[in-house]
Amino acid sequence: xxxxxxxxxxxxxxxxxxxxxxxxxxxxxxxxxxxxxxxxxxxxxxxxxxxxxxxxxxxxxxxxxxxxxxxxxxxxxxxxxxxxxxxxxxxxxxxxxxxxxxxxxxxxxxx
Amino acid sequence: xxxxxxxxxxxxxxxxxxxxxxxxxxxxxxxxxxxxxxxxxxxxxxxxxxxxxxxxxxxxxxxxxxxxxxxxxxxxxxxxxxxxxxxxxxxxxxxxxxxxxxxxxxxxxxxxxxxx
Numbered sequence: 001x002x003x004x005x006x007x008x009x010x011x012x013x014x015x016x017x018x019x020x021x022x023x024x025x026x027x028x029x030x031x032x033x034x035x036x037x038x039x040x041x042x043x044x045x046x047x048x049x050x051x052x053x054x055x056x057x058x059x060x061x062x063x064x065x066x067x068x069x070x071x072x073x074x075x076x077x078x079x080x081x082x083x084x085x086x087x088x089x090x091x092x093x094x095x096x097x098x099x100x101x102x103x104x105x106x107x108x109x110x111x
Numbered sequence: 112x113x114x115x116x117x118x119x120x121x122x123x124x125x126x127x128x129x130x131x132x133x134x135x136x137x138x139x140x141x142x143x144x145x146x147x148x149x150x151x152x153x154x155x156x157x158x159x160x161x162x163x164x165x166x167x168x169x170x171x172x173x174x175x176x177x178x179x180x181x182x183x184x185x186x187x188x189x190x191x192x193x194x195x196x197x198x199x200x201x202x203x204x205x206x207x208x209x210x211x212x213x214x215x216x217x218x219x220x221x222x223x224x225x226x227x
Contacts, residue, residue, distance in 0.1 A: 032214075043204045043218035044155070046112055087154075098145055099206070099216050101155040 004088045009106040012082075018075040020105050022088030025069040030092050033064060034099065035073045037084040037107075044087065044101075047073065078109045113139050115207050117219030124195055125227055132190045132203055132222045139210025140185035146178070149202040149221075161188055185209070195226045 005023040012018040024033065032051050036044040048055055048062045050071075055062045061074040075082055087104040114137040124130050134144060143162050147155040159175075161167035161182035169175045177199075179191040188207075192199055204221040208214060 034215075036218075038155075041202070041221070041223075043115075043117070043206075043221045046215055046217060049215065098143075098157055098160055100157060101147075103154050 004090055004102055006086075006088055006102065006105045008103065009108070011108050011110055012075075012078045014080060014109055014111050015077055018078040018082065018107060018109070020073040020075075020086050020088075020107065021070065022073070023070045024088070024090045027068050027090050028092075031090045032092070033062065033068075033071050034089045034091060035060070035062065036087045036089065036099075036101075037082075038087070038104070039081075039084045047086075078107075080109050080111065083107060083109045112215070113137075113207070113210065113217040115141075115205065115217045115219040117205050117222055119222060120220060121223045121225075123225045123227065126196055127194055129191055129193045130195055130224060132192075132205070132224075134188045134190070134205030134207065134219055136186050136207040136209070136217075139207075141188070141207035142185065142209035143207070144182055144188040145206040145208075145216065146180060146188075146190050147204045147206065149204060155204060158190075192224065195224070197226045200224055200226045 032049050034049040035047040038044045050062045064071045085104040085106050089099050116135045118133045146158045149155045158173045159167040159169045163185050167180035182188040205219045206216045208216045
């Protein structure tokens with residue numbers, strides 16, 4: 001599976017958009033980009049995933065660059081409850097695939 | 112999204128005893144289940160992958176005789192930590208994939224194991 005690079009930490013003001021970047025320059029053509037988050041002492045929560053098109057759901061938007069070498073997770077209106085570690089993972093998603101977690105980005109949403 | 116239930120959420124046991132952790136997919140059939148371990152201030156580490164009715168595939172460095180995994184049905188997997196020692200104290204998290212949710216892995220809430 002391709003490796004990802006994320007900043008170790010970011011701050012965001014409550015109510016503002018949080019933009020979390022992820023670099024995956026070695027991504028293969030059949031690998032998806034998955035985003036999860038882990039709030040302290042809980043299991044990871046699925047946020048969104050995509051292959052090459054931008055995706056949006058009730059939690060967030062995922063913007064993938066045209067060359068697919070990087071992506072950005074956008075939380076449009078961050079709240080204090082969005083404080084968590086956010087993981088960007090690339091994976092084929094196939095029957096043999098499993099998620100390998102890196103260190104992620106610790107997002108701190110501040111009042 | 113799908114719901115994965117993990118039980119117990121917290122367990123304290125004496126050194127040398129065995130502990131069983133259950134993981135259930137509540138609203139879908141999990142063809143594949145995963146077990147992760149997380150030490151304080153570290154990321155999740157995959158321990159093993161199991162498919163229903165098959166033996167689990169363990170990651171390098173994970174002792175299969177110490178961490179027994181059973182995936183007997185499409186909705187239940189168990190992890191048994193045998194002869195637990197203080198160094199086995201950790202946060203254990205299960206994950207499941209399958210059903211109509213495609214290739215998305217959903218996670219349980221985790222089990223915090225403290226071995227005295």
